[in-house]
Amino acid sequence: MSRSRRIKEFLIEKLILASGLASVVFVVLIFIFLLREALPVLKAVSPGAFLGGRFWYPISEPARLGILPLILGSLAVTLGAVVLAVPLGIAAAFYIAEVAPPRLRGLLKSCVEVLAAIPSVVLGFLGITILVPFLKSFLGLPTGLTALAGSIMLAFMALPTIISISEDAINAVPKEYKEGALALGATHWQTLRRVVIHGALPGIIAAAMLGIGRVFGETMAVMMVTGNAAVLPHGLLEPVRTLTATIAAEMGEAAKGSAHYAALFGIGAVLFIISFLINLTADLFLARGRKR
Amino acid sequence: MRNEAVRQKIGFGALLVATLVVVVPVVLIVVLILTRGFGALSWEFLFTMPRDGMKAGGIFPAIIGTFILVVTSIAFALPIGVMAAVYLHEYARENLLTRVINLAIINLAGVSSVVFGLFGFSLFVIFLRFGVSITAGALTLGIMTLPVIITTTREALRAVPRSYREVSFSLGASRWQTVRHAVLPFATPGILTGAILSVGRVAGETAPILFTVAAFYLPRLPHSLGDQVMALPYHLYISTTQIPGIPEGYRYGTALVLVGLVLVVNVAAVFFRAKMRKRR
Numbered sequence: 167m168s169r170s171r172r173i174k175e176f177l178i179e180k181l182i183l184a185s186g187l188a189s190v191v192f193v194v195l196i197f198i199f200l201l202r203e204a205l206p207v208l209k210a211v212s213p214g215a216f217l218g219g220r221f222w223y224p225i226s227e228p229a230r231l232g233i234l235p236l237i238l239g240s241l242a243v244t245l246g247a248v249v250l251a252v253p254l255g256i257a258a259a260f261y262i263a264e265v266a267p268p269r270l271r272g273l274l275k276s277c278v279e280v281l282a283a284i285p286s287v288v289l290g291f292l293g294i295t296i297l298v299p300f301l302k303s304f305l306g307l308p309t310g311l312t313a314l315a316g317s318i319m320l321a322f323m324a325l326p327t328i329i330s331i332s333e334d335a336i337n338a339v340p341k342e343y344k345e346g347a348l349a350l351g352a353t354h355w356q357t358l359r360r361v362v363i364h365g366a367l368p369g370i371i372a373a374a375m376l377g378i379g380r381v382f383g384e385t386m387a388v389m390m391v392t393g394n395a396a397v398l399p400h401g402l403l404e405p406v407r408t409l410t411a412t413i414a415a416e417m418g419e420a421a422k423g424s425a426h427y428a429a430l431f432g433i434g435a436v437l438f439i440i441s442f443l444i445n446l447t448a449d450l451f452l453a454r455g456r457k458r
Numbered sequence: 459m460r461n462e463a464v465r466q467k468i469g470f471g472a473l474l475v476a477t478l479v480v481v482v483p484v485v486l487i488v489v490l491i492l493t494r495g496f497g498a499l500s501w502e503f504l505f506t507m508p509r510d511g512m513k514a515g516g517i518f519p520a521i522i523g524t525f526i527l528v529v530t531s532i533a534f535a536l537p538i539g540v541m542a543a544v545y546l547h548e549y550a551r552e553n554l555l556t557r558v559i560n561l562a563i564i565n566l567a568g569v570s571s572v573v574f575g576l577f578g579f580s581l582f583v584i585f586l587r588f589g590v591s592i593t594a595g596a597l598t599l600g601i602m603t604l605p606v607i608i609t610t611t612r613e614a615l616r617a618v619p620r621s622y623r624e625v626s627f628s629l630g631a632s633r634w635q636t637v638r639h640a641v642l643p644f645a646t647p648g649i650l651t652g653a654i655l656s657v658g659r660v661a662g663e664t665a666p667i668l669f670t671v672a673a674f675y676l677p678r679l680p681h682s683l684g685d686q687v688m689a690l691p692y693h694l695y696i697s698t699t700q701i702p703g704i705p706e707g708y709r710y711g712t713a714l715v716l717v718g719l720v721l722v723v724n725v726a727a728v729f730f731r732a733k734m735r736k737r738r
Contacts, residue, residue, distance in 0.1 A: 175634045179549070185538045186545030189562040189608070192601050196569065199580045257476035265470050266477075276728075277481045280488065283724045285662025287691045288713050291698045292487060295706070325480055355466035376568070383570025385665040386691075390699060410572045410665075417576070417669050422584075434576040438569060445568040449561065 200435040207231065207428035216432060222396040222407075224416065224426040231429045233436070235398045239313070239406035240382060242399045243392060246317025247324055247381045252374050254321070255328030259373075262329065263336040264358055282326035290390035293319045298391055307403060311393030314402040319387045324377035331376060335369020335455055336362060368455035375448035383441055385410040409433050488717070495714025498707040504715070507677040512697060513704050517712055522679055523687030524719070527671065528660050530596035530683070531603065536653055538600075539607030546608070547615040548637050567605035571665040574602045579669040592683045595671025602666055603656035610655060614648020615641060647730045654727040658720045664691040674700075690716045 207216060211231050219232015262274050293315060302310030339362050347357040363370075393405025394415060413430050420427040502516050509515035542559075550556045578598030588594040618641050626640035642649075664672075673686040674696060680687050694712045697704050 175632060178634055182541045182545045182549060185541035186550065186559060188538050188542055189566055189604060190559055192604070193562045193565050195581060196573070196577045199577050199585070200573070203576075203580050254476050254480055257473050258480045261470075261473035261477040265473055274477060274481060277484045279724065279728075280721065281480075281484045283658055283662075283720050284487065285664070285691055285716060285720060287662070287664045287695050288491070288717055289487075291694055291709060291713055292490070294698060295709075296490075322483065329480070353462045353466045355469040356462065359469070379568045383568070383573070385570065385572040386695060390695070410570055413572045413576060414665055414668055417579070431576060431580070434573045437573050441568045441570060441573075442565055445564050446561070449564050 197435075197438060200431055200438055204428055204431035204435045206423075207425055207432045210425035210428070216429070217436075220398060222412075224420070224429060229425050229429075231425060233409070233412075233429070233433060235396050236407055236409045236412050236433065237436075238399050239392070239396070240408040240410070242313045242402060242406055243316040243320060243388060243408055244378060244381050246313060246402050247320035248374070248378055250317060251321035251324040251328055251377060251381075255325050255373070255377065256332055256370055258325070259329045259332035259336060259370075260358060263333045264354075264362070278326050278329050281322065282330075286323060286384060286387040287390075289319055289323065290387035293387060293391040305403065309393060309405065311391060311405050312403050313392060313399060313406040316388045316392035316406070316408070317402060319391055320381045320384055323384055323387065324381045327380050328373045328377040331373035332366070332370045335366040335373065338369065338455065339365035366455075368451045372448040372451035372455065375444055375451065379441055379444040379448065382444070383410060383437060385414050389414050409437055413437075488721075491710060491714050491717050494707065495710035495712075498705075498711025499714065503708075503711055508675070509677075512675060512701055513708075517690070517693060517715065519676060519679060520688040520690045520693040520712070521715065523673075523689040524661050524691075524716075526592060526680065526687060527595055527599060527667070527689060528657050530592060531599035531660050532653060532657060534596060535600035535603050535607055535656065539604050539652070540611050540649055542604070543608045543611035543615060544637055544642075547612050548641065549633070563605050563608055566601070567609075569602075571602065571663055572668070574598055574666040575668050575670060577601075578666060583670055589684065590669070590671060590686055592671055592680060592685060592687060595667045595687075596683075598666045598670045599660045599663060602663070603659055606656045606659060607652045610652025611645070611649050614645035614652070617648060618644045647733050651727045651730045654723055654730065658723040658727070661723070662691055662716065662720050664689075664695055667692060690719070 210229065211219065216231060216233060217237070218234055219230065220234050221230040221232050222235050223230040258274075258278075262271055262278075266274060294311075297318060298310035298315050300310070301307065301312065301315055343361050343365055344357055347361045348354070352360070388408050389411035392407065392411065394407045394411055395405035396407045396412065399406045413433055416426070417430055420430055504516060504521065505518050506516035507518055546556060546559065550559075575598065578594055578601075582588045582594035582597050583590055588597075622640045622644065623636050626636040631639070667689055671686055671689070672692040673688050676686060676688050690712065694709065694716060697709050697712060
């Protein structure tokens with residue numbers, strides 16, 4: 167090999183290595199830049215008062231920067247979405263993977279892919295024009311902009327993740343397990359309920375966790391339909407405000423360098439850490455599923 | 459035994475009902491956007507500037523803005539993503555480093571889109587002084603879409619038979635020559651699938667561009683990468699929540715253009731994937 171060619175290859179291989187490391191660099195950069203802008207908030211409030219404070223009045227004098235109402239708002243909306251989406255998603259995954267005839271299976275999978283592709287702002291738009299007025303008149307509420315509306319929207323956004331990963335897990339269960347059960351005289355339904363579900367369980371748990379991660383970090387749809395009231399939530403039929411919506415709604419008006427600005431980055435750091443933990447756990451379950 | 463057969467019927471019936479609860483709304487959503495948005499579509503709507511505080515005229519600058527953001531962010535993310543996948547699949551052995559890289563990819567895929575927006579704002583807009591610009595928005599969107607490109611490229615590389623590499627090595631080719639001539643050409647449809655999927659993702663995202671590039675109202679086309687642009691998803695957001703009195707057809711029309719774009723792109727991806735499978 168000629169010398170110039172060897173140098174060229176050396177450079178290309180270094181470039182490939184650098185690209186391989188890029189993801190790590192970006193994750194570290196995200197964390198550093200969130201912290202860099204967030205840390206000044208500790209001059210205004212203690213970490214305990216920031217995370218546990220019950221009042222979010224960022225522009226009053228003095229500003230009160232407690233994000234507990236926002237954390238609880240995110241939790242309420244997420245919990246509602248999980249209760250709706252996890253059972254539905256797992257059931258649909260079983261139907262698509264095991265019960266549906268092949269032609270219908272393709273059609274159903276395309277529907278799930280279409281749902282995954284619809285941008286969240288479009289779902290938010292439909293939520294505000296159709297779902298919110300419907301909830302208002304159907305449940306007789308003063309406003310349809312509630313945590314419940316957010317939960318329903320988010321359930322739909324989590325479903326494609328839950329369905330496709332659960333379906334992979336169900337398909338990955340060794341055929342021998344299933345055939346063994348059927349050979350022993352079990353019905354198809356018994357086989358699914360007693361055998362297949364155990365083999366697929368780690369993958370299904372991972373699917374649920376990744377769905378939760380998606381829900382917790384969702385911004386646009388949830389901001390458009392939940393009413394954005396930054397108060398401690400008492401139930402799903404009231405307006406709430408999530409962590410993500412707070413950043414999206416207030417970042418434009420927060421003066422750079424103010425405690426409010428730093429607090430919004432603090433919320434970003436909290437979101438980053440939570441999504442990191444959720445994804446780490448989901449990955450552990452997925453790895454366990456693969457090992458089997 | 460009869461009992462079990464009845465149980466199975468009930469069980470499968472319940473699974474079917476759950477599936478319908480998921481699928482029927484999806485069909486309704488698509489039909490609704492198609493029927494209500496179609497009436498708004500016109501030459502004027504697609505190809506002219508907005509007028510009267512965006513209550514009339516078209517959405518041309520938003521369409522162009524989204525197009526520019528898609529092209530620039532993919533131009534940035536595609537080479538890095540493909541090379542990262544090549545590193546992970548063709549060069550690296552499984553060790554602690556690849557474990558850390560994989561973890562970073564998974565984590566990057568899970569970060570909330572609004573957190574990407576904050577990050578892009580503080581790194582690109584403020585720290586690197588790009589300002590609120592196409593550059594800042596495209597880099598933010600590009601980083602966000604890296605995991606999609608890496609994962610799909612890796613799958614495409616996995617589908618290239620091992621024998622191709624072995625033949626190339628046995629002819630005395632170096633590792634890079636093998637990758638360049640014996641692996642990448644056969645992985646191209648799969649790589650394109652990944653690129654197309656991330657086009658759909660980039661086109662639909664709102665939160666990452668909120669503070670990095672999106673303009674509320676800018677009835678002209680950008681001149682350079684330092685300009686702000688309007689974008690379809692952001693335009694749909696503000697016309698739904700910030701500007702009262704916009705005719706509803708206008709909003710549905712915007713939604714239709716956005717969803718239409720994303721779905722066409724996804725159908726193209728499915729087509730490429732099918733082509734790749736056939737080749738195997």
